[in-house]
Amino acid sequence: MAESHGLQRVRRRFSGYLSTEHVESTDTDLSWYAIILPKVVLFAAILLVPFIGAFYISLHEWAPLAQTHPFVGLDNYVRLFQDPVFWNAIINTAGYSLALLVFDVPIALGLALLLNMNLRGTKFYSGAIFLPVVTSWVIVSLIWSWLYNPEYGLLNAILGAVGLPQLSWLQSSSTALASIALMSIWKHIGFNMVIFLAGLKGIPDDYYEAAIVDGANRWQRFRYITLPLLKPTTFFVFIVTLIFSFRVYTQVYVMTQGGPVRSTYTIVYYFWQTGFQEFEMGYASAIAVVLFLIVFGLSILQQRTWGDDVEY
Amino acid sequence: MGKLDIRNLRKVFADGDQSIVAVDDLDIDINDGEFLIFVGPSGCGKSTTLRCIAGLETVTSGEILLNGDDITHQPPTERDIAMVFQNYALYPHMTARKNIGFGLEMSTDMSGDEIDRRVSKVAEMMGIGDLLEKKPGELSGGQQQRVALGRAIVREPEVFLMDEPLSNLDAKLRTTMRTELQNLQQDLGITTIYVTHDQTEAMTMGDRIVILDGGELQQIGTPLECYYEPNNRFVAGFIGSPSMNFFDVEYSDGTLVHDSFECDLSEETREQLAGHEGALTLGVRPESFDVRGERGPETIAAPVTVTEPMGETTYVYVDIGDQQYTVTLTGERVAETGTTLELAIPEEKMHLFDAKTGEAVKSRSVSNATNVSVDVRA
Amino acid sequence: MGKLDIRNLRKVFADGDQSIVAVDDLDIDINDGEFLIFVGPSGCGKSTTLRCIAGLETVTSGEILLNGDDITHQPPTERDIAMVFQNYALYPHMTARKNIGFGLEMSTDMSGDEIDRRVSKVAEMMGIGDLLEKKPGELSGGQQQRVALGRAIVREPEVFLMDEPLSNLDAKLRTTMRTELQNLQQDLGITTIYVTHDQTEAMTMGDRIVILDGGELQQIGTPLECYYEPNNRFVAGFIGSPSMNFFDVEYSDGTLVHDSFECDLSEETREQLAGHEGALTLGVRPESFDVRGERGPETIAAPVTVTEPMGETTYVYVDIGDQQYTVTLTGERVAETGTTLELAIPEEKMHLFDAKTGEAVKSRSVSNATNVSVDVRA
Amino acid sequence: SSGGTNGGTDGGESGGGSGTGTDSGGDSGSDGGGSASTATLWAWNDPGLSPIRDEQASELAQQSDAISDVSWEYYPFENYLAKATTAIPAGNAPDSLALSVLWVPRFADKGVALNLEEHGFDPDDYVSAARSNASYDDTLWAVPWYADCRLVAINTKMFEEAGLEVPDPTYRPSWEEFGSWVDTLAKEHGTGYSMSAGEGFDCFALSNGSGYLNEDGTEAIINNDAALEAANFLQPKVVEEESIIARNPGGTAAIEDLLAGESAMCFAGSWHYPRLRDSGLDWQYMPYPGGPQIEKSHTWSAGVFYSIPKRGGANQDIGLEWLNYINSMEVQKNVTKSMGGFPGRKDAYETDAFQSFIENNPKLKPVAQEMENTISFPSHPEVTKMWNTVHTQAQSMWQGEEPEKALDKAAKEINALL
C-alpha cells in the first residue's frame, strides 16, 4: 500500500527497530478483543445491520406506510436497470465526479505547490482557501444558491460588470449540474490542497537538490520528481474525492431539488426522492445497494490500477 | 582540469531575527585532481561550504573560481560540478539506469542511445551492470552508494562534491567502499571534496584535510601534518582517535609543572618556548606515552580504571590527578584494571599549546616522524 | 544473583507460507554478573534471542532458566529482566523522571515517594540529576541514553538486556558511553547481555563474546580467545578490524602452497595438521605480517595499491596474485603507493582452516600471546 | 420535495416578514400532570402560523377535559413526509397531524388515516374543492384547517410607469389582454411577469379547462388542446422574449421578483397576503386571467388538512377532540382573520365575522371572489408523482422543449401510474 515519503521517513526515524513484529502472548488475545469490542459492536449494530437491512428491504416492495411488504425478488433491480431516470442519475453523478477529479484535484495540487513555495503570507492564504472546508454543506449551499441567482446573484453581477454574458446557473438544465460541481470544487479544494501540501512536505529536499545539480529546471523537477513521488498522495486524493463525489446529495437537495428537468438528479438524490418523497423504500434500497457496489467497485478498481507501484 | 579556488567565502543564514554565520571568510585553493577532505564538528559549516560550491546555496560574499572562471553566481547546472549526497538521494521511482542517466537527459541534448551507452559504461566500471533495471528500494546500501557515485561520474564533471557519502553504510561495507572510492578517484583524477565525520576516512582518504570549526578554517594540510603538527589545540584534539590527552601545566624555568608531575625540558625545546612562560596546555597522544616497567623519577603513576583490549592494541584508561586519560598499548601487551602504569612522556612527542589562544607553540614534525618509515623499494 | 541458562533455544517465525528459523538450538550458560556480548551479521538472530529472553517473543522450543527457575513462559514483567532498546524507546510524553519511574509504578506497589527517591538516586548515579524534569525530546542523544539506562537500572533487575544501545550515538559519544556503561556494569555487577554490530564494542566491553551466524552459535569465549583462537573461518573473518586475510592454499608434505608463495612448516605445526592434507585456508591478520627490508626466500612481493595512514598505524592494501590483502604497519612506518612490500608470514601467527567446513585446524593461542604482556605492578 | 413544495400545497409560504411574534420554536411541552393527557400535534414548519397554532392549542386545552396540554412539533416541509412515514410504522405517531392535499390520498390509500365519516364528520359541510381534497374514494379522511387559492399580484406603481391603467382588483383579464400587459411591462421594466415554472403552467392549463386527469380519473389530459394552448401561449414569452420569468425550485420565488422590483406582476397565493401587506409596495391582487376555452380563472385549491393516524400509537380520542375543535364554527369563521387562509366550511362564509373582515381588508376581495373557482387535486394516491412529472416537463418547456412532446411525456407517465 501507499505510503508517502515523509511518513516513511518519520516512521524510520521513529522505529528503526522491529516495526512488524508483534508481541505474542497467550493472554493478550483476549484483552485485544475487549479493547476493540465496543467499537465493533456499535459499528455492527449501527452500520452493518441496517445496511444488511437495506439489502433485505431492496428485495421487497416496501411502502413504509403499508402493512405488508411483499417479497419481489430482484424485481427492483430489474426495474432499476430499465429506469431512464436512474441512468440519468448515474450519468449526472459520474459527470459530477469527473468534474471534481479533473478540476478539483489539479487545482488543489497547483495551490499546494504554490503554498509550498513558502512565500510570505502562506498561512493567510492556506487559511483562506481552507475556510469553506470547515463550513457545513447546507450553509455553503444556501450561500451559493444566492450567488448563483441569475438576477440578484453576485456572480452574474460580476460577469455583467466585466462585460461577459450572464448565465442562468442553477436555473438552466444545461448549466445546473456544472454550477453545483463548481461550488463543490470551491468547497472541497482546500481539503485536497492540505493533503497535497502534507504530501509535498514529505518529499525530502535532497531529491530536489540532486535534481538541481542534475540540471533539471523547475518544470522538470515537478515533472520528474514531484509528480512521481506524490503518486501515493494523489492516489489517496483520487479515491477520497471519488467516494465523496459519488455521495453528492446535500447540495442538490438545497440548491436545485434535482431540477431543472431532473438535470441535477444524482444517485443519492434519486434514492432520497424515491425513498422519502415517493416512499418506494424497496426500490430506493435497491438504488442504495447499487450505489454501494459502484463506489466499492470503483475504489477497488482504482486501487488495482494505481496501487501497483505506488509504494517506494 | 578542475582547479577550484574559494576566496573569502562567507555565508550567513537569516534565522528569524538572528543571523547565523555558517561559513566565515573561508579561503582555500584546491588543485586539479586533488582529494580534499572536510572535517569538523557538527554544525561547523562543512555542508554549507559544499552547497555553496555546488550552487545550492547563494553566497553571502566571496568568490568561487573554477579554473579561474568566477562561478559564484552561476546556476548549479552550468557549474560542471557533481554532488553525492549523504543518503544518496536516489530518485526512488526511477531504475538505477534512469537515475544515472537523469542528469545527462536533463542537462545535455544527448540522444537516448548515447546516454544509455554512457550509463552502461559507467555501470560496468562500478560493477553494477546487472542491477541497472532495479529501483533503489531493491538495492543494498552499497549498491545504492555505487549508483549514486555512478550518477555523479557519468556527467564527467570537473569537480566531485561528496557530503558524508558513506555514513549510512555499516562498518564493514564502509571500509570496502572507502578503498573503492579512493581507487576510483585516483583513476579518474577528478578534483574531489569530501565531507566526513569519520576519523578513519579523514586520515586515510584524502590528499589534504581541511579542518573547520565554527565556520572558520582551523588548518589545512596533509593528514600527517594535521596529526603531527596541529595548528592549535582544537585540531590536535579533533584529529586522532582516541583523542589526544591534555594536561594543564605551568611553564617556567624550563620546566612544565602539572599537579601530578613535572617535566624538565631540553635546551632545544626551551628555545622554542621562549616567551611562552605561564599557563600552557600539554598534549600527549595516547600512543606517545612511554610505559616503563619501573617507577622512575620522570614516571607518572597512573592507576588503570578500564582496559579495552582490541586485539593488537589495547586502550587503557588511567587516572592522573582526578582526570581520566587514555593510553594505547601496542603489541600484545595487556594491562589489568586496578594495576598502576608508570608512564613517561617523551619530550619529542609532546605538543604544547598556549592555554588561552590554543595556538600550538611546539609540535612534533612530520619529517621527523617519517624518518622512522620502513625501507621500501620503488 | 542473575544466572541465566539458555537451553536449546529455537525460534521459528512463520512468514506467510515459509518459516524462518531465526534462532537454532542455542545453548548458552551465562554466569551471574557476567557481561556477555552478542555479535554476528545482520539477521543472524541476535535481537530475536534477546527478545525471547525478555519474553517479548514466544519461544518455539527450548528453555530459559533464570537462577534455575524456568521462566520460558512467564510474562515479561515477572521475569525480573530489564531491557535497553536501540532507539531507547523513551516515552516521549513523560519527563525523564516519569520515564525512569514508570516501571516501578507499573509493576510494584511502591509509594510515590519511594519511587521518587529511587529515581533520584539512580539519576544521581547516572549524572542526570538535573535533567529529570525534561522530556526526551529536550535531551541530547547521550542524555537520552542515560535515561534509558536509568530506567533499566532503577528496577534492580537480575539481568540487563541491551540491543545495540549505542548505535544511534555519534562516534565520540559512543566512546564515552562505552566506558561509562562498562564501569556501570562492573559497579552494579548485574548480568548483562549486550548486542552490538560494532567491533570495538565487541572486543572491549564484555567478559565473553557470543558469535552467531544464521541463528547458530559459532563461538563463545573471551574477546581474546575469539581473536586468537577462532573456531572457524567465519569467526576469524568476523572478529578483528581490518579483517583477517585469507589465502587458498594446498597443504601437502609439510608445505603450504599458494599460487604466489610457499611456506614450509615446522614439525610442531605439521603434527597439528596431520590428516588435513589437501585444500586449506590460510588466515593471516593484517598486523601479523612481517615486513622485511629485503626480498628473502620466504618473503612475498606485494605491490602497494592504497595506503591509509591513520597516525600511529597505517593500513596498506597490497595485491598478492590478483587479490587484495590488508597489511597493518604499526609504529611510525609508512609505505607509499606504487612501492612493493616484502612480506613474510610468521608461522606462529598463522591460522589454518579446513577449506570445506571452515573449521579451524590451527590457531594462535591466547596464552602465548599474553606472554608478551607488560610487567605491571598490582 | 421538488415542485410540491412550491405553494401548491400551501407549503408554508404564508410566513411573511411580520418579524414579530411569540416564541415559535414550539417548546410547549411541559406536562400538565393529572388524569388528562398531552396532545401531540404535528405540522410542517411555518413561522407565520406558529402563534395562531399555539393560541388554538391552549384554547383547546382549556376547553377540553381530556387534554391538559398540547405539544406542537414542527418539521421542515421537505422532510415532513419522511418524518411522518418513518414515525408511524415505528409507533411514534402523533395524535393528529397536518397533511398537504397531495398526501391525503396516500395516507387514506395505505390505511393510515382514520375514517372521519365514521366519527361524525359530514363531507357536505365543506366547499367543494376542500371537500374533494380531503376525500379519497368518496370518503372523508381529513378536516381542512383552511383553504387557499392562487392569483396574480401586481405592482401598481410599475403599471403606471409603463403607461398602463391599473385594472380593477376583481377584474379578470383574458389571456390576450394579459399578454399585452406583459409585453408593455417588459418593454419598460425588462420583465412583465414572474411565475414558478411548474405551477405557473398548471394554473394557465387549469384556467383553460385542462387538468391532470379527466372527470372520472381514468386518463391523463395534461396533453389535451387546452393545456397545449396554455404552453404555446407561455413558451415564447419565457424562452424567446424573456418577458416572463419561470422560477425553478431551489432559488428565489416568483413573489420575490415582485418584492425586488424585478417584475411588475407575479404568480401569488392568498397566503402571500401578510408578506405583501408588509412590503411597503403599492400592490394589489388580481384574478388569474381566464383562458380562451373557458373565461373562468380556475386555479388549484389547497390548504392545511388535519388527519388522525389510524396506526402508530395515536390517541384517537384526543385527535378527534382537536379535529372537532378546528371544525367548529368559532374557528372556521376566523381563519381568514387569523391566518390569511379561507374557511373550508361552507357556512363560515355566511358569517358576519367573515363578511366584515373582507370589508375591512378590500385587497382580499379578489381572493374571496376566486375561492369559488378553485379546483381540487386529483384524488389519487400517486398525485405527488403526477405533480412532479408535470412540473418537470413544464421546466423542460421553459428550457426550450417542444410543448407537445413534453406534455405527451407527462401524460404518458401519469397514465402509467393509473
Next chain:
Amino acid sequence: MTTLSTDELDFGDGGPEVQHEGSWYDTVAKAVAHLVLLFFSAVMTIPFVWAFLTSLKPENKIFTTIRQIIPADPTFANYVNVWMQNPLDRWILNSLVLAVGVVFFTLLLDTLAGYALAKGDFKGKSLVYTLVIGTLVIPPQVVLVPLYLEMNALNWSNTYWAIMVLYIANPFGTFMMRQFFLGIPDSLIEAARMDGCSTFQIYTRVMLPLAKPALSSLGVFTFIFVWGAFLWPLVILNDSSMYPLQVGIGLLTGRYSSQWGQLLAAVVIAALPVIAAYLLAQRTFMEGIALTGGKG
C-alpha cells in the same frame, strides 16, 4: 500500510525551495504565485463576506436593496429577531451536548479500536479492518430507515443517544487513529510491556498520551461533522426542544425562499463557532485533514 504524522506539516517558513534561482525569473514567479493565491483567497472568502453583509440588511428591504452589496444602513435586527423568535440558545446547547458527546465517545472508542487494529495481534483483525474500510464507503442515507426502526425498537428515539450513536459508529476515526498508531514504534510498546503494563495500560499510559495531536485533530474533525448534522437528528427527534442548531435553522422558515435576512443571519450564527474555532486553531484543523492523507 501507512503511518501518519504531522511533523512534516509545517505551514511556516523554511523548506525545500532552493535559493539559487534568485534574480528576475524568481521574482516574477513569486509575484505570479502571490497573485494566484490572492485570487483564490478572495474567491474562497467573498461568499462568506457577502452572506454576512446581506444578513445586515433589514428583512423587508433585502429584495428592494438587492443590488447594494454593502448595506446602506446595516442593522443587526435579523440577528435579534432570529434570536428572539427561536430558542437558539437551546438549539446551540443541544448542538454542543451532541457534539461534545460524540467527540468524547469517538475519541474513546476510535483510539481503542485504532490501537487494536494497529498494534493488536488477534484473530479476525484483518476482517475487522476490511469492515472498517468497507463501511467507510456506505452513504449514511442508506441506513436511515432500518436504523430508525432499530432505534425505535430500542426505545431510543427522541434521545441524544440515538443521534449520537450514528456518528460514534462512523468508522472514519478508527481508520485515522489506526494510521496514526501505526507510526508509533513497537519498541515503545515493548518497553511498556517490560515495565509491567498490561495491554490496556499501554493504551492509557502510553498510546493515548502520545496520540494527543491526532486526538485534537480527530476531535475537531468530528466536531465540525456533528455540528453540521441535519438529516438524522431530524428524523430521529420528535421534540423540537431537542433539535440541534442546524435542524433548528431548517425550521426558521417554511421554505428557504422566505425570510432570507433571518436565514442568512442564522447561517452566520451557525457557521461562526466553527469558523472562529478554525481561525484560532487553523493548524489543528488542517492537520486533521492531513492526517487522513498518505493513506493508500
